[in-house]
Amino acid sequence: MITIPTVHALLLAGVLFLLGFIGVMVRRNIIFILLGLEIMLNASGLAFIAAGFHWGRPDGQIMFLFILAMAAAEVSVGLALVLQLYHRIHTLDADQANKMRG
Amino acid sequence: MVQLLWLIPALPLAGFVILALAGSRLPRRLSAVTGVGTMGVSAALTVWIAAGFLQGLPGHPAYSRIVWSWLAVGGLKVGISFYLDALTLTMMLVITGVGFFIHLYAAEYMAEDEGFSRFFAYMNLFVCAMLILVMADNLLLLYLGWEGVGLCSYLLIGFWYTDPANGYAARKAFVVTRVGDTAMAVGLFLLFDQLGTLQIQDLMIRAQGAWTAGSFLPTIAALLLLGGAVGKSAQLPLQTWLPDAMAGPTPVSALIHAATMVTAGVYLIARTHVLFTLAPAVMAVVAIVGAATLVLAGFSALTQKDIKRVLAYSTISQIGYMFLALGVGAWAAAVFHFMIHAFFKALLFLGAGAVIHAMNDEHDMFKMGGLRREMPLTFWTFLIGSASLAALPLVTSGFYSKDLIIWQAFASVQGGIGLWAAALAGAFLTSLYTFRMVFLTFAGPTRTPVTKRPGRAINIAMVVLAVLSLFAGFLEIPNTLGGGVHLFSGFIQNTLPATVLAVSREAYESLFEWISGGTALLGVAIIYVLILRVPDFTSALAGSPTGKLLHRYWFSGWGFDALYDRILVRPYVFLARIDRDDIIDSFFDLISWFGGLAHRVLSITQNGRMRTYAAGLAIGAAVVVGMAVLL
Amino acid sequence: MNVLFYIAASVAVICTIMVITNLNAVHALLYLIVSLLSLALIFFLLGAPFAAALEVIVYAGAIMVLFVFVVMMLNPESQTIRSRKQLLRPWIWLGPAVPAAILLGELIYVLTAGSGTFSVNAGVGPHALSRTLFGPYVLGVELASILLMAGLVGAYHLARPEARRMPEGDDR
Numbered sequence: 050m051i052t053i054p055t056v057h058a059l060l061l062a063g064v065l066f067l068l069g070f071i072g073v074m075v076r077r078n079i080i081f082i083l084l085g086l087e088i089m090l091n092a093s094g095l096a097f098i099a100a101g102f103h104w105g106r107p108d109g110q111i112m113f114l115f116i117l118a119m120a121a122a123e124v125s126v127g128l129a130l131v132l133q134l135y136h137r138i139h140t141l142d143a144d145q146a147n148k149m150r151g
Numbered sequence: 152m153v154q155l156l157w158l159i160p161a162l163p164l165a166g167f168v169i170l171a172l173a174g175s176r177l178p179r180r181l182s183a184v185t186g187v188g189t190m191g192v193s194a195a196l197t198v199w200i201a202a203g204f205l206q207g208l209p210g211h212p213a214y215s216r217i218v219w220s221w222l223a224v225g226g227l228k229v230g231i232s233f234y235l236d237a238l239t240l241t242m243m244l245v246i247t248g249v250g251f252f253i254h255l256y257a258a259e260y261m262a263e264d265e266g267f268s269r270f271f272a273y274m275n276l277f278v279c280a281m282l283i284l285v286m287a288d289n290l291l292l293l294y295l296g297w298e299g300v301g302l303c304s305y306l307l308i309g310f311w312y313t314d315p316a317n318g319y320a321a322r323k324a325f326v327v328t329r330v331g332d333t334a335m336a337v338g339l340f341l342l343f344d345q346l347g348t349l350q351i352q353d354l355m356i357r358a359q360g361a362w363t364a365g366s367f368l369p370t371i372a373a374l375l376l377l378g379g380a381v382g383k384s385a386q387l388p389l390q391t392w393l394p395d396a397m398a399g400p401t402p403v404s405a406l407i408h409a410a411t412m413v414t415a416g417v418y419l420i421a422r423t424h425v426l427f428t429l430a431p432a433v434m435a436v437v438a439i440v441g442a443a444t445l446v447l448a449g450f451s452a453l454t455q456k457d458i459k460r461v462l463a464y465s466t467i468s469q470i471g472y473m474f475l476a477l478g479v480g481a482w483a484a485a486v487f488h489f490m491i492h493a494f495f496k497a498l499l500f501l502g503a504g505a506v507i508h509a510m511n512d513e514h515d516m517f518k519m520g521g522l523r524r525e526m527p528l529t530f531w532t533f534l535i536g537s538a539s540l541a542a543l544p545l546v547t548s549g550f551y552s553k554d555l556i557i558w559q560a561f562a563s564v565q566g567g568i569g570l571w572a573a574a575l576a577g578a579f580l581t582s583l584y585t586f587r588m589v590f591l592t593f594a595g596p597t598r599t600p601v602t603k604r605p606g607r608a609i610n611i612a613m614v615v616l617a618v619l620s621l622f623a624g625f626l627e628i629p630n631t632l633g634g635g636v637h638l639f640s641g642f643i644q645n646t647l648p649a650t651v652l653a654v655s656r657e658a659y660e661s662l663f664e665w666i667s668g669g670t671a672l673l674g675v676a677i678i679y680v681l682i683l684r685v686p687d688f689t690s691a692l693a694g695s696p697t698g699k700l701l702h703r704y705w706f707s708g709w710g711f712d713a714l715y716d717r718i719l720v721r722p723y724v725f726l727a728r729i730d731r732d733d734i735i736d737s738f739f740d741l742i743s744w745f746g747g748l749a750h751r752v753l754s755i756t757q758n759g760r761m762r763t764y765a766a767g768l769a770i771g772a773a774v775v776v777g778m779a780v781l782l
Numbered sequence: 783m784n785v786l787f788y789i790a791a792s793v794a795v796i797c798t799i800m801v802i803t804n805l806n807a808v809h810a811l812l813y814l815i816v817s818l819l820s821l822a823l824i825f826f827l828l829g830a831p832f833a834a835a836l837e838v839i840v841y842a843g844a845i846m847v848l849f850v851f852v853v854m855m856l857n858p859e860s861q862t863i864r865s866r867k868q869l870l871r872p873w874i875w876l877g878p879a880v881p882a883a884i885l886l887g888e889l890i891y892v893l894t895a896g897s898g899t900f901s902v903n904a905g906v907g908p909h910a911l912s913r914t915l916f917g918p919y920v921l922g923v924e925l926a927s928i929l930l931m932a933g934l935v936g937a938y939h940l941a942r943p944e945a946r947r948m949p950e951g952d953d954r
Contacts, residue, residue, distance in 0.1 A: 069798070107915075
């Protein structure tokens with residue numbers, strides 16, 4: 050039986066979340082920004098699983114399931130939007146989509 | 152009958168409202184009827200009330216009537232309340248009576264003017280304001296009337312507004328009198344602060360109780376009120392506006408700048424005489440101001456070319472007489488002279504107007520001449536008025552009123568030989584310039600042909616005033632001339648105290664009468680010779696270097712305009728130029744500039760980049776979570 | 783047994799760092815897949831086998847593949863790819879291969895170690911999970927299905943080629 054302190058799992062989740070967030074903020078390529086988002090979602094799912102492990106209940110996994118469903122929907126719509134944006138600005142540089150400035 | 156007191160100012164006010172709102176749509180005849188009619192009814196009412204008042208004497212020397220409560224703020228309680236006594240009644244009779252005849256005159260004089268109804272609207276408003284001034288029971292209401300007449304003076308001087316020179320003259324009048332008005336306002340503040348009321352009768356009683364004669368406070372208060380009086384009455388040093396005010400139509404000059412508005416200062420001092428008697432130093436100042444003004448203005452009048460300017464300087468000079476009388480405590484004499492002066496000065500102005508009208512708007516006396524044959528009625532009435540002004544002995548009203556002042560300038564306890572000499576010199580100058588005016592205008596060859604003869608309205612007005620100029624003087628005859636009649640001074644003594652004469656000087660009355668009578672006649676004789684007998688000698692005298700210098704100096708009113716320009720106008724314009732960009736306003740510009748700066752700074756954050764926004768979100772979330780965790 | 787967790791955790795972290803610092807999109811995706819696999823292992827170790835399975839099937843299997851498809855379709859930065867082609871060295875594919883091998887080792891160990899005392903069902907198994915899912919959480923399930931439907935329709939509509947002319951208003 051695994052005996053890991055739940056804190057370590059949550060710490061791992063935190064680290065992954067932070068890495069994903071850094072990826073969102075630093076990268077200019079839209080695809081990479083979306084990847085960072087996925088990493089963040091995953092990390093939060095890990096946190097739920099860790100919590101479920103701590104309490105020994107299935108609720109953690111159920112939350113993870115919902116997060117998964119939501120991530121799937123979000124990715125599909127997000128990538129469709131990326132396609133549309135690419136049609137418009139002909140580049141994947143997020144900084145080029147700055148018509149809303151001023 | 153005193154219940155109808157409020158109607159007297161209300162009727163001209165109604166006339167103003169009607170003419171202001173609907174005047175341009177009314178036919179001329181109706182405007183004239185409204186304008187003159189309200190005056191007529193007011194005058195009739197005044198006469199009726201006067202009759203009732205005279206019957207009520209001696210038991211009832213004064214009436215007070217409150218019409219409406221105006222202000223009740225803190226300790227100040229001021230109402231629209233009227234006060235009727237001998238002094239007020241005299242003023243009211245003159246204002247409405249002379250005013251009515253001047254309005255009648257103006258109905259014909261201004262008949263071809265475009266702004267006919269506007270003219271009568273302003274005139275009616277003026278009469279209403281003047282009546283409020285003299286009937287006011289408290290100083291604040293008096294100040295209301297004071298400002299009202301100032302406003303109407305401005306409106307009427309600049310009546311022909313299309314000519315900018317008229318506008319400047321009106322502005323000058325307003326600004327100069329404003330200086331005086333401000334002093335008067337400060338005086339009101341002082342009086343209220345020290346004595347706690349502005350009710351005139353109340354004020355006088357409290358002043359007598361609280362202040363001793365000659366102390367600092369009444370002197371300051373009286374001096375400030377004197378400032379206001381000096382401004383409105385065009386005395387030294389605020390006399391510069393009156394000659395330029397002749398830019399207005401002649402009926403305006405007659406009513407406002409001869410008979411009524413300029414005498415408001417005299418009224419003010421007479422009304423608050425208790426305060427002035429508490430400040431003998433200020434009384435002396437009043438007398439000296441009056442004496443100096445009357446002499447200076449006399450010299451200036453001697454050199455003028457424009458007939459109306461002669462009359463303007465003459466008005467300044469005559470009001471100087473009234474101030475002189477007030478300064479030596481000759482209250483009754485001052486008020487009496489005011490009344491007589493109103494009659495003959497209005498008459499002179501009306502006559503001058505008739506002449507100007509006939510000469511097709513020619514003002515220069517040197518271009519007139521020989522009108523004695525062309526306009527006989529005008530000539531005789533004008534002659535009567537001039538005789539009254541020069542105070543020709545025995546037959547004219549002016550003799551009785553002016554010589555009373557000249558005598559009391561010497562005989563009163565506060566008078567003396569110096570003041571008497573000034574008054575006598577002034578009388579001499581008066582007859583000189585008056586008859587110079589008469590001879591230049593009416594005698595000699597006709598230089599400009601007459602185009603228009605005066606009509607009935609003008610003639611009626613002039614005749615009535617001529618009769619008054621001849622016979623009104625008989626109300627007050629000195630004791631040395633057959634027993635003496637003291638109807639007027641007796642009447643006025645219900646309000647103003649009797650003049651105290653220095654006992655040692657009383658014996659000289661007869662002698663002084665002869666001297667003043669003789670001076671007037673001497674003046675007439677000299678000027679007759681100079682103008683009509685030896686005109687070449689006169690022009691040679693005027694053309695000499697000294698003559699030229701004196702002429703220039705007197706012609707410009709002793710250089711006051713130039714002086715004020717140098718010491719007041721130029722520094723002010725200089726400062727205004729420095730402040731051209733409005734330094735005070737730039738502080739508020741700072742606020743808007745700062746708003747712009749903040750805008751520019753904040754719009755840098757709106758760079759349209761998603762990553763920046765995400766970063767902002769993240770930092771904000773981190774800060775909030777940190778605060779939630781730590782705090 | 784605990785050490786397995788830490789090894790998998792470090793693999794996940796290293797691979798994630800490689801994801802976010804990569805220049806090539808496809809390479810980053812591959813690293814992400816390895817990271818997801820290690821996370822699946824962690825789920826398994828934390829007693830959530832069903833979640834582990836789902837992680838591999840749905841996340842690594844479906845979502846990442848979708849990403850790969852889109853990246854291929856967009857074909858950006860061909861210049862970078864070209865320049866990268868020159869630099870295509872063995873350690874480019876060695877990067878994801880090593881962590882994957884580590885994971886593989888762990889998996890083999892987990893599956894073969896012990897005498898079956900390591901119960902796969904230690905923790906919460908699928909049976910209990912499904913009972914809870916269709917019990918108290920059935921509303922969430924329905925909502926998730928609606929969400930997926932909406933996502934489907936939205937993605938279809940948004941990703942269409944310019945069938946309908948969009949107003950070209952971005953020149954303002």
